[in-house]
Amino acid sequence: MLPQPADIKKAFIAGCLTFLFFFAEAQTLKDYLAKGDRDYHRKDFENALKNYLAALELDADDALTNLRVGLSYLNEEGFSRAVTYLQKAYDLNPSVDTNIDYHLGMAYQGDQQYSRALKHYKVLKSKNKNLAPVATQKIRECLLADSLMRMPVDATVQPLHDGINTLFAEVSPLISADGKTLIFTSNRSEDDYQIKSATNFYDVYISRREGSGWSHPQKISSAINVKLSDAATSLSSDGKTLFLYYEDSGGDIYTSTLENGEWTKPVALNRFINHPNYRESAACVSADGKKLFFSSNRAGGRGGYDIYVSELGANGQWGRPSNLGSTINTRRDEDRPFLHADGLTLYFSSNGHATLGKSDIFKSTLQDGKWGRPHNLGHPINTTGDDGYFVLSPDGKTGYYSRLQGNGSRNTDIFSVDFTGMQRVAKRTTNGQSSGSSHSISEDQKIVTILKGTVIDVNNASPLEATITLVNNTHKKIVSTIETGPSGNFELIIPHGGNYGVITEKHGYLFNSMNFSLPAFQKYQEIDTHILMVKAEVGSKVVLKNIFFDTNQSILKGESLTELENIRDLLLQNPDWRIQINGHTDNVGHPQINLALSLKRAEAVVKYLASQGISAERLEAKGYGSERPLVSNDDEKEGRQINRRTEIEIIE
Numbered sequence: 170m171l172p173q174p175a176d177i178k179k180a181f182i183a184g185c186l187t188f189l190f191f192f193a194e195a196q197t198l199k200d201y202l203a204k205g206d207r208d209y210h211r212k213d214f215e216n217a218l219k220n221y222l223a224a225l226e227l228d229a230d231d232a233l234t235n236l237r238v239g240l241s242y243l244n245e246e247g248f249s250r251a252v253t254y255l256q257k258a259y260d261l262n263p264s265v266d267t268n269i270d271y272h273l274g275m276a277y278q279g280d281q282q283y284s285r286a287l288k289h290y291k292v293l294k295s296k297n298k299n300l301a302p303v304a305t306q307k308i309r310e311c312l313l314a315d316s317l318m319r320m321p322v323d324a325t326v327q328p329l330h331d332g333i334n335t336l337f338a339e340v341s342p343l344i345s346a347d348g349k350t351l352i353f354t355s356n357r358s359e360d361d362y363q364i365k366s367a368t369n370f371y372d373v374y375i376s377r378r379e380g381s382g383w384s385h386p387q388k389i390s391s392a393i394n395v396k397l398s399d400a401a402t403s404l405s406s407d408g409k410t411l412f413l414y415y416e417d418s419g420g421d422i423y424t425s426t427l428e429n430g431e432w433t434k435p436v437a438l439n440r441f442i443n444h445p446n447y448r449e450s451a452a453c454v455s456a457d458g459k460k461l462f463f464s465s466n467r468a469g470g471r472g473g474y475d476i477y478v479s480e481l482g483a484n485g486q487w488g489r490p491s492n493l494g495s496t497i498n499t500r501r502d503e504d505r506p507f508l509h510a511d512g513l514t515l516y517f518s519s520n521g522h523a524t525l526g527k528s529d530i531f532k533s534t535l536q537d538g539k540w541g542r543p544h545n546l547g548h549p550i551n552t553t554g555d556d557g558y559f560v561l562s563p564d565g566k567t568g569y570y571s572r573l574q575g576n577g578s579r580n581t582d583i584f585s586v587d588f589t590g591m592q593r594v595a596k597r598t599t600n601g602q603s604s605g606s607s608h609s610i611s612e613d614q615k616i617v618t619i620l621k622g623t624v625i626d627v628n629n630a631s632p633l634e635a636t637i638t639l640v641n642n643t644h645k646k647i648v649s650t651i652e653t654g655p656s657g658n659f660e661l662i663i664p665h666g667g668n669y670g671v672i673t674e675k676h677g678y679l680f681n682s683m684n685f686s687l688p689a690f691q692k693y694q695e696i697d698t699h700i701l702m703v704k705a706e707v708g709s710k711v712v713l714k715n716i717f718f719d720t721n722q723s724i725l726k727g728e729s730l731t732e733l734e735n736i737r738d739l740l741l742q743n744p745d746w747r748i749q750i751n752g753h754t755d756n757v758g759h760p761q762i763n764l765a766l767s768l769k770r771a772e773a774v775v776k777y778l779a780s781q782g783i784s785a786e787r788l789e790a791k792g793y794g795s796e797r798p799l800v801s802n803d804d805e806k807e808g809r810q811i812n813r814r815t816e817i818e819i820i821e
Contacts, residue, residue, distance in 0.1 A: 198227045205237060214244045232261035240272060246554065246573065248279030268293075271300060274307060278526060279553050283315040312662050313545070313619070314525035314553065322547040325587040329569075331382040334582040337369070341451075341558040342569040342583045343404040343411075346510070348562055349378040350408065351569075352389065353583055354400040371398040373413070390432040393425055403453040406510065412452045420448030422463060441479060441489050450474060451505045451558075455512055461487055462506040462515065472500035476517055495656055496540050497533060504528075510563040515540065518557030523619060523660060526553030530570060542621065542697055550586055618687065619695045621660040624653050624673055627701040632657030635675040635702065642668040642684075642715060642728035659700075663687065668728055670715040672735055678702040679817065680735055684714040705743070710751070710818035716774065723769035725777060733774065736817060737781045749789040750774045751816040755809035756795040756802045768792025770815060789820065 205220030218241045225234050239255030242248075255273050258265045266272065270293040277286035287308060294304035328334055337357040344351055353376075358369035372394040374386040388394050389401075396415050402422070403412035409427045413435050414420065421443040423435035443449055444467045452463035461479045475498040477490035497503060499521025507516045513535045518528045522543050529551040531543035545551060546559075554573040561568045568586035624635040634655050639648040648669070653659045663669055663685055673681040681700050703709050715732035718725065725733070740746060752767030771790035779785045795802070798812045 198224050201227070202234065202237070205241075209237070209241060212244070214241045217241045218245070230261060232258045232265040235261065236265050236269070236272075239276065243272060243276055243279075246279065248276050248553075251276040252280050252282070268297070268300070270296070271303070274304075278307065278311055278314070281314070281318065281553060283311040287311050309660075309662055310524055310526055312664075313523045314548075317525060317545065317551070318548040320547075321549055324550060325589075326549045326584055329383065329583045329585060331376075331379075332385045333376060333383055336580065338371075338580040339583045340371075340571040340581050341400055341402060341505075342560060342571065343401055344560055344562060344567075344569055345404065345408045346406050346563055348567065351376045351378075351383060352401050352404060352411070353386070355386075356398075370396075371400055373399050373401045373411075390425075392432050392434050395435075402451045402505075403507075405454055405458060406456040410454070410458075412454060414449075414451060418443065418445055420450055422449050422452045439486055442487050453507050455508050456510045457512070460508070461490075462493075462508055463490070464504040464506060464517075471495060471498040473502040473521070474504045476503045476506050476515075493540060495658060496542055502528070505557045505559070507558075507560050509561050509565070514561075516559045516561065517543075518555075518559070519543070523662075525551050528555045528557055530556050530559045542695070544695065555581075618663040618685070619660060620663055620671065620685075620698065621695065622658070622698040622700065624657040624659065624675070624681075624700045624702060627703050633675050633678075633702055635673050635678075635700075637661060637700075638672045638674070639663060640670040640672065640715075640731045642670050642717075642731060645727075645730050670731055672715075672731075673700045673702065675702055677705055679705050679709055679711045679819075680739065681711065682714040682732060682735075705746075705819060707819050707821055710816050713774075713815045713817055716815040718770055718773075721766065723766060723773050725773050733777050733781075736774075737778055737783060740778070740783050740787065746819055747787045747789070747821045749791050749818045749820045751818055752790070752792045753797060753812060753814045753816070754795050755812045756798070757809065760794055764792055764794035764796075766792070767794050774815060 201220045201224035205217045205224065208214070208217035208220065218238065221234060221238045221241060225231070225238060228234060235254045235258035239251045239253070239258060242251035242254065252273075255269070255276050259269055259273060263269070270289040274286045274289035274293060277283070277289065290304045290307045290311065294301045294308070297304075333339065333351070333353070335355070335357045337355055339353055339355045341354045342351060343353065352373065354371050354373055356369045356371045358364055360369065363369040373389045375389040376383040376386040393399060393411070393413065396417075398416060400414040401411055402414050404410070411425045411427075411432065413423045413425060415423055415435070417437070422438050424438065425432045425435045437443055442452070442461065442463060444465060447465055447467040449463055449465045452461055454461050459481045461481070462476060463479070464474045464476050466474045470492060476493045478493060479487040479490040482488045492498060497515075497517070499519065501519070501521030503517055503519045503521060505518045508514070509516065515533045515535070517531055519531055520528045522529070522531055523545060525548065530546045532546060533540045533543045535541070550556070550570075552572055556570060556572045559568060559570040566588055568588065569583060570586070571581045571583050573581055624633045624637070625631060626633055632655070633653070634657065635653050636650060637653065637659055638650045639661060640646070641648050648664070649661070651659060651661060661671065663671075664687075667687060669685045669687065671683040671685065679702070681702055683700070703711055713732055713736070716725070716729045740748065750771040752769075752771035754763040754767050756763070768790060769792070771792055775788045775790045778788055795812070799814070800811050802809050802812060
C-alpha cells in the first residue's frame with residue numbers, strides 16, 4: 170500500500186529533526202573546539218581542557234581532539250594524563266602533529282617513563298634537524314634521570330605541614346642559624362576576587378619552631394610587604410639582615426634590618442649589584458657578611474642568568490661583581506644561589522647542567538680558591554620539575570627548598586630534606602691522558618658515568634674546539650658525538666656494561682684515545698679530566714688506548730677495529746706522513762721475550778693498516794719491550810697496565 174500524505178509528513182518531520190540533531194551536534198563539537206582553542210592560545214589551559222574534554226565526549230576517536238587534550242594536560246604538567254591522550258592521538262594518527270614525538274617525549278619524561286621518552290626523542294632527532302639539539306639535551310636528561318632515580322641518595326624528603334604549605338605557591342624558604350625561624354614567600358589569599366583576577370601577589374611570611382612543627386605563618390612586616398610582589402631571598406647568619414627581591418627596574422635586590430624587633434624600610438643595593446637595565450633575581454650573603462652572591466641576566470654573562478660575587482668594601486658598599494665563570498655558569502640559567510655557613514659550599518639551581526628534566530639543585534665546593542664542577546644533588550631531592558631555593562642548616566643535617574606540588578598542580582610547596590643518613594656520591598678525578606673507571610651503567614639499570622672537563626693543548630693548556638666521539642668497542646658502533654665549542658668544555662654520558670672508546674679529534678693534532686671498560690651495576694659517578702691534545706708534527710706521539718691484545722698474544726682483538734680505522738683515516742687525510750707504531754710491555758717475564766712480543770704487536774697494527782690500502786713505505790714497527798716505562802713497574806696493577814701500551818709516532 171502506498172504511504173498516505175499524513176505518513177509522508179510525519180516521515181519528513183522526523184527526517185528533518187534527525188538532520189537538525191546531527192547538525193546541532195556537529196555545530197556543538199565545532200564550538201567546543203573553537204572555545205578550547207581560544208583559551209589554549211590565552212594559556213588558560215584549565216578552561217581549554219573543559220572545552221576539549223566536552224568535544225571529546227562527542228567524538229572520542231578524533232586524533233586532533235585527543236592531541237589538544239594531551240597538550241593542555243602537558244602544559245598543566247599533568248604528565249600521566251598527558252601521556253594517555255597524546256599516545257591515543259598518536260595511535261589514531263602518527264602524523265597528527267609534526268612534533269608529536271617531542272610532545273610524547275616530554276609527557277613520558279615528566280611521567281618518569283624514561284625508556285619510552287628516549288624512543289620518541291631519538292625519532293625526533295632523526296626526523297627534525299632543527300630540534301636535534303633539543304632532542305640531544307632531552308636524551309641526556311632521560312639517561313641521567315633514569316640513572317639517578319634508580320640510585321637514590323640516602324636522604325628523606327617530605328613537604329612541610331602546619332599551614333606552611335597551601336594550595337597556593339610557597340617558595341624561597343630561609344632558615345635561621347639556630348633552626349628556629351622560617352621565613353618564606355607565598356601568594357596565598359582568602360580574597361576570591363584576587364584569586365580570580367590573579368592579583369594575589371607574593372608576600373613574605375615568618376613562622377617559629379614549635380616542638381617538631383611550625384607556628385601558623387604571619388606576614389613578616391608591613392614595612393617589607395609594600396610592593397605588588399615581594400620575595401625574601403637571603404637571611405644573614407645573625408638573623409638581622411634580610412635580603413629581598415622587588416620588581417623595581419625589572420628586578421632589584423634590597424635589604425631590611427631588624428632593629429628593636431622591627432624590620433626597617435628596605436633599601437636598594439648599589440648600582441654594582443642592581444643594574445638598571447637587567448634583572449637581579451636572587452642573592453645570598455656569606456656567613457661573615459663580606460661576600461654577596463647573586464644571579465643576574467645582565468649583558469656580558471655566559472648566557473641566561475649567571476651567578477656573580479661581590480665583596481664588601483672598606484666603605485661598607487658592595488664592590489664591582491665578578492662572574493663565577495664557566496665552571497658554574499652555562500649558556501642557560503643558573504639562579505637562586507646559597508652559600509653554606511662553611512663558606513666553601515655553594516648551592517644553586519640550574520637548567521644548563523645535567524638535570525633530571527627542568528631546573529635541578531647543584532652544589533659546588535671551593536678548592537684552592539676555585540669553584541669545583543657542580544654536582545647534581547640527585548633523586549629524591551631533585552625531580553623532573555623545577556627544584557630550587559635550596560638552603561641548608563649550619564650543621565648540614567637539614568635542608569629546605571621549594572618544588573612543584575605534583576599531581577598536575579603548577580604551584581610550589583616547601584620541602585625539608587633530612588641528610589642524616591646520606592651517603593655522598595662517589596667522584597673520581599683524573600688528569601692527563603690516562604683512562605679511568607668512569608660512572609658505569611648496565612643496559613638494564615641505566616646507571617651512567619658522566620665524563621666532563623676541557624680539551625686543551627698539551628703544551629700551552631689553551632682550550633681547543635674539538636670533536637669527541639664515544640664508541641662501543643664491543644659492538645663497533647658510535648654511541649654519540651659532541652662538539653666542545655671554543656671553550657673546550659664538554660660533558661659526555663658513558664653507559665655502563667661495556668667497553669667504550671673516547672676519541673677526541675682536532676685538525677692539526679693527533680687524535681686522543683681513551684678507554685673505559687665499565688662493569689654493570691656500578692654506582693653513578695662523575696669524572697673530571699683534561700683531554701690533552703698533541704700537535705701533529707715530527708716526533709709527536711700518543712698512546713692508542715683502544716688497541717687490544719690477549720695476554721702474551723699479538724693477535725689484534727675485535728674491539729681494536731674502531732681505533733685501527735681512526736689511524737687509517739688519519740693517514741689518508743695526511744698523505745705525506747710516515748708513522749711508526751711502537752710496542753711496549755711491562756717488566757714481567759724475560760726481557761727478550763717481552764721485546765719480541767712488543768715488536769709482533771706493533772707489526773700486527775702495521776699489517777692491518779697495509780691491508781687497508783696504506784702504503785707499506787709509510788709504516789714502520791718498533792718493539793721496545795720494557796725499555797721505556799712511563800711509570801714505575803713496582804705498581805703491580807695500574808703502573809704495569811700503563812706501561813703495556815701501543816703508540817703512534819710521526820717520524821717524518
